[in-house]
Amino acid sequence: xxxxxxxxxxxxxxxxxxxxxxxxxxxxxxxxxxxxxxxxxxxxxxxxxxxxxxxxxxxxxxxxxxxxxxxxxxxxxxxxxxxxxxxxxxxxxxxxxxxxxxxxxxxxxxxxxxxxxxxxxxxxxxxxxxxxxxxxxxxxxxxxxxxxxxxxxxxxxxxxxxxxxxxxxxxxxxxxxxxxxxxxxxxxxxxxx
Amino acid sequence: xxxxxxxxxxxxxxxxxxxxxxxxxxxxxxxxxxxxxxxxxxxxxxxxxxxxxxxxxxxxxxxxxxxxxxxxxxxxxxxxxxxxxxxxxxxxxxxxxxxxxxxxxxxxxxxxxxxxxxxxxxxxxxxxxxxxxxxxxxxxxxxxxxxxxxxxxxxxxxxxxxxxxxxxxxxxxxxxxxxxxxxxxxxxxxxxxxxxxxxxxxxxxxxxxxxxxxxxxxxxxxxxxxxxxxxxxxxxxxxxxxxxxxxxxxxxxxxxxxxxxxxxxxxxxxxxxxxxxxxxxxxxxxxxxxxxxxxxxxxxxxxxxxxxxxxxxxxxxxxxxxxxxxxxxxxxxxxxxxxxxxxxxxxxxxxxxxxxxxxxxxxxxxxxxxxxxxxxxxxxxxxxxxxxxxxxxxxxxxxxxxxxxxxxxxxxxxxxxxxxxxxxxxxxxxxxxxxxxxxxxxxxxxxxxxxxxxxxxxxxxxxxxxxxxxxxxxxxxxxxxxxxxxxxxxxxxxxxxxxxxxxxxxxxxxxxxxxxxxxxxxxxxxxxxxxxxxxxxxxxxxxxxxxxxxxxxxxxxxxxxxxxxxxxxxxxxxxxxxxxxxxxxxxxxxxxxxxxxxxxxxxxxxxxxxxxxxxxxxxxxxxxxxxxxxxxxxxxxxxxxxxxxxxxxxxxxxxxxxxxxxxxxxxxxxxxxxxxxxxxxxxxxxxxxxxxxxxxxxxxxxxxxxxxxxxxxxxxxxxxxxxxxxxxxxxxxxxxxxxxxxxxxxxxxxxxxxxxxxxxxxxxxxxxxxxxxxxxxxxxxxxxxxxxxxxxxxxxxx
Numbered sequence: 001x002x003x004x005x006x007x008x009x010x011x012x013x014x015x016x017x018x019x020x021x022x023x024x025x026x027x028x029x030x031x032x033x034x035x036x037x038x039x040x041x042x043x044x045x046x047x048x049x050x051x052x053x054x055x056x057x058x059x060x061x062x063x064x065x066x067x068x069x070x071x072x073x074x075x076x077x078x079x080x081x082x083x084x085x086x087x088x089x090x091x092x093x094x095x096x097x098x099x100x101x102x103x104x105x106x107x108x109x110x111x112x113x114x115x116x117x118x119x120x121x122x123x124x125x126x127x128x129x130x131x132x133x134x135x136x137x138x139x140x141x142x143x144x145x146x147x148x149x150x151x152x153x154x155x156x157x158x159x160x161x162x163x164x165x166x167x168x169x170x171x172x173x174x175x176x177x178x179x180x181x182x183x184x185x186x187x188x189x190x191x192x193x
Numbered sequence: 194x195x196x197x198x199x200x201x202x203x204x205x206x207x208x209x210x211x212x213x214x215x216x217x218x219x220x221x222x223x224x225x226x227x228x229x230x231x232x233x234x235x236x237x238x239x240x241x242x243x244x245x246x247x248x249x250x251x252x253x254x255x256x257x258x259x260x261x262x263x264x265x266x267x268x269x270x271x272x273x274x275x276x277x278x279x280x281x282x283x284x285x286x287x288x289x290x291x292x293x294x295x296x297x298x299x300x301x302x303x304x305x306x307x308x309x310x311x312x313x314x315x316x317x318x319x320x321x322x323x324x325x326x327x328x329x330x331x332x333x334x335x336x337x338x339x340x341x342x343x344x345x346x347x348x349x350x351x352x353x354x355x356x357x358x359x360x361x362x363x364x365x366x367x368x369x370x371x372x373x374x375x376x377x378x379x380x381x382x383x384x385x386x387x388x389x390x391x392x393x394x395x396x397x398x399x400x401x402x403x404x405x406x407x408x409x410x411x412x413x414x415x416x417x418x419x420x421x422x423x424x425x426x427x428x429x430x431x432x433x434x435x436x437x438x439x440x441x442x443x444x445x446x447x448x449x450x451x452x453x454x455x456x457x458x459x460x461x462x463x464x465x466x467x468x469x470x471x472x473x474x475x476x477x478x479x480x481x482x483x484x485x486x487x488x489x490x491x492x493x494x495x496x497x498x499x500x501x502x503x504x505x506x507x508x509x510x511x512x513x514x515x516x517x518x519x520x521x522x523x524x525x526x527x528x529x530x531x532x533x534x535x536x537x538x539x540x541x542x543x544x545x546x547x548x549x550x551x552x553x554x555x556x557x558x559x560x561x562x563x564x565x566x567x568x569x570x571x572x573x574x575x576x577x578x579x580x581x582x583x584x585x586x587x588x589x590x591x592x593x594x595x596x597x598x599x600x601x602x603x604x605x606x607x608x609x610x611x612x613x614x615x616x617x618x619x620x621x622x623x624x625x626x627x628x629x630x631x632x633x634x635x636x637x638x639x640x641x642x643x644x645x646x647x648x649x650x651x652x653x654x655x656x657x658x659x660x661x662x663x664x665x666x667x668x669x670x671x672x673x674x675x676x677x678x679x680x681x682x683x684x685x686x687x688x689x690x691x692x693x694x695x696x697x698x699x700x701x702x703x704x705x706x707x708x709x710x711x712x713x714x715x716x717x718x719x720x721x722x723x724x725x726x727x728x729x730x731x732x733x734x735x736x737x738x739x740x741x742x743x744x745x746x747x748x749x750x751x752x753x754x755x756x757x758x759x760x761x762x763x764x765x766x767x768x769x770x771x772x773x774x775x776x777x778x779x780x781x782x783x784x785x786x787x788x789x790x791x792x793x794x795x796x797x798x799x800x801x802x803x804x805x806x807x808x809x810x811x812x813x814x815x816x817x818x819x820x821x822x823x824x825x826x827x828x829x830x831x832x833x834x835x836x837x838x839x840x841x842x843x844x845x846x847x848x849x850x851x852x853x854x855x856x857x858x859x860x861x862x863x864x865x866x867x868x869x870x871x872x873x874x875x876x877x878x879x880x881x882x883x884x885x886x887x888x889x890x891x892x893x894x895x896x897x898x899x900x901x902x903x904x905x906x907x908x909x910x911x912x913x914x915x916x917x918x919x920x921x922x923x924x925x926x927x928x929x930x931x932x933x934x935x936x937x938x939x940x941x942x943x944x945x946x947x948x949x950x951x952x953x954x955x956x957x958x959x960x961x962x963x964x965x966x967x968x969x970x971x972x973x974x975x976x977x978x979x980x981x982x983x984x985x986x987x988x989x990x991x
Contacts, residue, residue, distance in 0.1 A: 020317060034198070034235035035228020039403040039453070040485040044916035047403055075228035124226040128218055131880040134888065135711025136225030137403040137453030143226060159648045166925040169916070171403050171454050172711050174887030175924040177880075 005067040007031060008077025014064065023062040024048045027074060035075040035140045039169070046168030049141035050074045056148045058167075075140035078147060082121030085151070122192075123147045123185045130181035134172035142168045146182050154189055156182070196238050196411055196478070198231030199421065200450060200735035202702070205719055210794075211731075212724035213944060216880035219716050220733055221709070232451035233423035234482045236409035242271055244464065244471045244481035245319035247309040247326050248490055249301035252909035253348075253560040254330035256299050256308070263325040264311060269318040271475045273326065275309045278474070281439040286462055288429070288565070290356040290368075290527040295437055295466050301330070302350055303525035303562055304910045305490025312471040312479050335560040335909040339499065339520050342366040342557045350525060350558035358531060361833050368523050368556040369531040371538040373610045373836025376549030381514035385505025389585045393502070393578040394975035396901035397522075398495040398892075400567050401921050402710075404453015406463040406491045407482040410472035417444030418469045423452040425459040427706045428742035437466050438473065442738075445469070449736035455710035456892070457566030458492040460747055461528050489914030493528045493565030494902055496521040496556065498537075500578035504547075506586050512601045514549040517541050519575060521564070523556040528565030530556035535680050535831060536571030539611050539840055543579040544603040544621040544673040550610045552836065560909040562902065566747055568892060569674065569954040576672040577976055580959035584668075584966070594963070595629050595669050598622075603673070611831060613839045618937035620872050624848035625671055627870035627933045634852055634866045634929075636665065651854055651861035653925060662858040665865075668851045668963025672955030676843040676948030677750040681830040684750065684842070687741030688758035689820035690766050692726060692812060699795050699808040701726050701763075704734040707743040707755045712950060713881040714751045718759050720877060725763035726770075727792030727808065741822060749845055749948025752877060757943040758823035765819045767792055774811040826941060843939060847871035847952035849890065849960035852928075855968040860980030862898050862965060864926070867891075867957060870933040874947035879934070886953045887930045893957025895922045897965075901977050 003014045003026065014030045024041070027033045027050070036059055037047035043061040050059045051073040059072075073081050123146050126132070133139050142165060149156060149164035156164070161182050170178060205220035224230035261273040276284065276296045284298065285291045297308045309326050313319035336342040336350065343364045350366055358369045382388070408422035417440055424430050427447045435442045452459070464481040471479040483491050499520045505513040519537045523530035538554035554571075567573075587597035602621035608614055637660065639649035645659035652658055678684035689704040701722045709715045719731040736743070743755045771790050774797050779785040788799035797805045829838040852866040869890050876882045899920040903912040913919045938945025958976055966973050969983055981987035 018315065018317060028235070029237070032197075032237070033228070034231070034237075037232070037403070037453075038234055038405065038482065038484075040916045042485065042915060042917065044485075045403060075226075079227065118223055118227055120223070120226060127226050128222040131216070131218075131884050133219060133222050133225050134713065134884055135402070135404065135452060135454040136221070136230055137232065137711075139225050140228050159646060162924045163648060163654070166923045169403065169921060169923060171401055171456070171892075171921060172888045173884055174889075174891035174930055175927045176887045176930050177884055178924065 001065060003064050003068055005070050005072060007033065007072045008074060017064050019065065021064045022060050023064050023067050024059040026064045027059060033074055033076050037137050037140055039137060046145060047138050047141040049144045049168065051144060051148060056145050075143055078143055079119050079121045079124060082147060083119065121147060122188055123150065126181040126185035126188065130177050130184050132173060132177040132181035138168060138170040142170065142178060150186055150189060154186060156186060196236065196409065196421065198236040198450065200231065200448060202732050202734045204730060204732040207723065207729045210723060211720060211729055213720045213877045215720065216878055217716060217720055219713060220719060221715060230451050232404050232453050233421060234405055234407035236421050236450060236480060238409060238411060238478035241409065241478040241480050242312040242314060242475060243316040243319045244468055244479045245311045245323045246307045246467060247323040249297065249304060249306040249308055251301065251330050251332055252304040253333040253335045254301055255333065256297060256301065257329040257331050259309060260327040261309065264322040267318065267322040267325065269314040270311060270322045271477065272312045272471055273309060274470055274474060279437065281437060283436040286433040286437060286466065287527055288461060288529055289531055292351055293526040303560055307467065310467045310471060312475050336366060337559050337561055337906050337909050339557060342559050350560065366558045368527050368558055369534045370553065370555045371534050371831060371836055372834065373538050373550065373552040375610050375612060378514045378516055378549045378551040381549035382505055384507060385513040386508040387586060387589045388503060388505045389582055389589060390503045391578065391582055391585065392974060393500040393581060395498040395574045395577055396896065396977050397497040397904065398567060398896045398900050399489065399902055399919060400456035400458030400492065402454030402456055402458055405483045405485065405488045408450060408464060408468055409478060409480045410468035411478040412472045412476055415444060417446065418472055419446040420465060420469060421448050421450040422465055423450055423459060425455050425708045425710060425747055426745035427708065427736060427738050429745060430462060430465055431738055433462055434466050434469060438469055447738045449708055452708060452710040455746060456568045457570065457747055460566040460745060461493050463491045485916055486914050489911060489919065493563045495567035496523060496533055496564040496574065498574040500574060502578050502582050504582045504586055506590060510590055510592050510597050510600050512545060512547045515542055515547045516551045519554040521554065521556040522559055522561055524559055524561045524563035526563040528563050530565065533571040535840065536675060537575050538836060539609060539831065540572045540673055540675065541575045541579065542610050543576060544619065544671055544846060545601045546603055546607050552610060561904050562911060568889060569951045570748065572672065572674045573955050576955040577959050580670040581962065584963050595625050598671060599625055610836065611840055612837045613841060615844060617843065617939035617941060618872065619844065619846060620935060620937055621671055621846055624846055624870040624872065624935065625669065628669065628848045628850040628868050631850060631868045631931055651856040651863040652859065657859055657861065658856050663854050663856050664968045666853050666855060666964040666968025668960045668967050670956040670959035670963060671848040672952060674749065674845045674952045674955055675841040676753060676845050677748050677825055679828050679840045679842065681828050684744055684754060685822045685824045686743045686755040686758035687820065687822045688755065688762040689740050689818065690722065690759065690762040691816060691818040692766050692770060693816040694809050694812045697809055698730060699728045699812060700730045700732060701728050702732040702734060703759055704740050705743045705755055705759065706736050706738060706740050707751055708736060708746040710746050712746065712751065712885065713878060714755065716881060717752050717756055717877050721756055721759045722763055725760060726767060727794055740820065749950040752946060753942055753948050754825060757825065758821065760943050761823040762819045762821045765821060766817050769817045770811060771797065773815055774806060777811060778806050843942060843947060845947050845949060845952035847956050849956040851960035851964040853961060853964040853968060855965060855983065857969060857983065860983030862978065864894055864928045864961060866928045867894060868931045869953055870935065871949065871952055872935040872937050872947065873949045874939045874942060875936055875945045876934055877944065877946060882934060882949055883932050885950050886932050889950060889953035890930050890957045891922050891927050893954045894927065894961055896977055897958045897961035898977055
């Protein structure tokens with residue numbers, strides 16, 4: 001079958017999709033967007049988290065056909081998504097992103113192999129600065145989930161952060177630096193207002 | 194045709210000096226947060242096929258027949274291979290003993306053993322084709338524990354063994370046995386006022402790295418193959434892969450792809466040979482990616498163990514003697530079992546002074562899943578048992594458990610049971626003092642003005658208690674882990690370092706085969722280059738087999754050994770650069786000949802701080818490149834009868850204090866805080882050090898309260914191969930982990946550093962167990978602890 005949907009602000013068309021394929025498979029193997037990760041493919045680890053019409057979902061549990069006509073944001077588009085959210089006058093993020101706004105933007109993508117010079121979202125920069133990245137396999141899903149939480153709740157308590165990220169497994173860090181990163185992003189977001 | 198996702202070099206500049214001791218940021222950090230970093234499962238090639246492995250559905254059986262006809266006839270299938278298709282006489286592989294079949298030969302020895310492999314144009318086509326392969330099994334009895342494995346009439350897991358351990362083991366189903374005898378246990382036992390015995394069980398833990406086993410094999414025009422792979426040791430893989438393919442090693446090119454964690458689980462081969470075989474057979478690139486279910490079958494686990502301990506102590510609290518037997522279940526293939534036996538036995542006393550010991554450790558061959566390397570490697574199981582013994586002794590003596598440990602703590606100069614002196618600082622008592630001195634988390638943190646915040650309570654949002662029946666407990670533990678490969682292994686690393694001028698600026702390129710698995714070795718290598726060569730721009734080349742071996746990313750050894758190799762190569766480069774400087778500019782300033790010269794801030798300076806020349810001028814028109822092997826001090830094998838020998842290189846010490854709250858009615862545990870103090874020798878990158886300690890601590894927490902691969906003792910089949918049924922700690926299960934880092938230099942090691950990655954995984958588990966015992970008063974001789982063990986409702990093992 002053919003699936004038409006929008007990924008990071010760009011209309012995409014995936015052909016020859018087998019009915020059993022997940023959104024994760026289509027993103028990774030058909031659209032060249034392997035940033036969303038395949039750690040368990042059964043909705044337990046959160047490493048494939050993307051936003052589907054704004055909602056964080058495990059893309060491994062979404063059948064590709066279900067995204068027909070819908071909006072997907074992946075880690076590859078996170079920086080531009082956050083930037084355009086901020087430019088839309090929602091620096092705290094507390095106002096959320098309307099579907100209309102989400103449809104009005106496009107990710108630019110980075111072309112450098114090293115990522116040098118890439119413009120990062122506050123949560124991405126905070127993960128680097130706080131040492132929240134080790135092997136990095138959980139990172140894309142955690143970034144999407146954490147960014148979505150900070151959009152809803154710009155001043156989360158520690159318990160709020162733990163609750164919001166409890167669907168994202170990390171095996172390297174013991175989560176302490178991830179907590180630091182989310183606190184850091186929230187604090188920087190607060191300062192920017 | 195390009196291979197998408199092939200790693201490229203990463204250049205990282207630094208606004209600060211960016212040398213050792215600074216928390217410089219990961220050079221691959223930006224790639225990892227943008228989703229651009231290519232892991233082995235992200236590799237893609239035009240026209241590539243997908244490989245799939247068919248695995249045995251039974252643990253022990255003869256293979257009567259395999260029918261691949263229907264699978265081969267499936268549209269989209271390019272190849273189906275079995276044992277009969279293996280191209281050479283080398284059909285087995287293994288880290289130390291080559292006992293593991295590439296594909297099963299007439300027999301399977303454990304649940305999930307590879308039997309056949311398929312290549313197809315879509316992963317689902319490959320999966321369905323594999324399911325059409327008909328394998329007729331004639332089931333055999335299974336051996337699953339020490340009693341069944343060593344019974345006189347036990348069925349042999351490997352008949353006709355001729356490996357180098359076969360001659361000294363008491364039964365062919367014992368992979369390796371290491372006794373250690375020192376002093377006179379019987380005489381020392383007479384001096385004991387208190388004797389404590391214990392029998393302990395350690396469950397089977399999985400590494401559960403998040404990036405699944407995966408890779409891409411690309412056939413090359415010269416008849417060779419290029420394998421992009423996630424592994425812990427490229428050259429060890431290469432040594433095992435090439436003979437099976439019938440290719441010389443230089444025709445099997447290996448490049449490290451992005452590695453999503455390892456923790457020991459990538460020391461053994463998984464899909465490497467299978468992907469290469471399919472690529473060479475079909476002439477097309479072949480990608481294999483395990484799913485999580487398969488990953489549980491596709492790598493070895495931490496050895497489950499039974500540990501039998503006896504300790505004695507005098508009335509005034511001095512340990513008199515220790516006897517122990519440690520029985521490790523190695524499963525169906527040897528993997529790293531012999532080395533795990535060496536660690537478990539030589540570290541079975543823990544970080545304590547006991548002169549009279551009688552120790553025996555064995556690893557079994559059984560039909561359970563193969564077990565091998567996991568973070569802590571044999572020392573973890575022992576630490577769980579000896580620390581439980583310490584608490585029992587302290588209790589019997591009416592002493593404080595920390596004071597009792599401190600009274601018997603090892604110090605620099607203490608002899609290990611192997612007779613080897615610990616010849617660097619061993620601050621065991623001090624680490625315990627530090628964790629004990631940490632402020633205690635406030636009581637009843639769940640209470641708030643709006644009632645109980647159930648997220649702070651055992652059971653969490655399940656809302657099972659508002660504090661009723663919740664009891665706090667506190668527990669302590671300390672451990673000792675060896676660093677580097679022991680027992681006489683030639684444990685070297687190779688580093689290639691180049692210095693040149695690019696765009697008017699001195700740049701250093703570091704090339705090693707070190708597997709960056711997330712630990713941050715690439716960060717530290719750049720820091721070492723900046724410190725030694727006074728530059729800010731450092732390029733890290735992708736790890737591959739175009740440079741000599743860097744040894745394994747395990748045994749907490751990479752910062753020590755490959756870091757040591759990078760430091761050594763940089764020192765040689767520095768000397769060559771200074772020689773060039775003397776040749777070009779020596780006539781202009783006498784200090785070139787007379788002063789101690791350093792490279793700093795892109796310049797050649799004297800030790801007095803006088804600038805002699807810009808490095809850019811010295812290196813104008815010159816490139817300096819050095820590739821050198823580097824070794825730490827040699828070690829010796831342990832004597833096979835007495836266990837004596839200077840077997841270890843270095844030690845790493847950590848202590849933990851666990852604070853838990855237990856819902857005693859439901860048996861639910863919430864770990865409130867898990868503080869750690871560790872001596873790291875020298876923190877080359879303090880931020881990464883904390884990350885290692887907190888990550889290791891959390892894996893120890895996991896096996897204390899939730900993580901266990903459950904194997905049916907009747908069938909030897911794995912019952913929970915998924916993240917639904919095998920639980921690892923989430924961010925809700927993990928407490929705050931305050932860390933106190935001590936830096937006492939080991940003068941034998943580069944910069945005085947200690948390998949740090951494993952020690953925190955040792956003491957974390959027994960500290961949590963001790964805290965639960967403290968809260969409940971239960972004996973708890975097994976880990977992980979499940980709710981039924983706390984409520985007395987367990988059907989077995991209670």
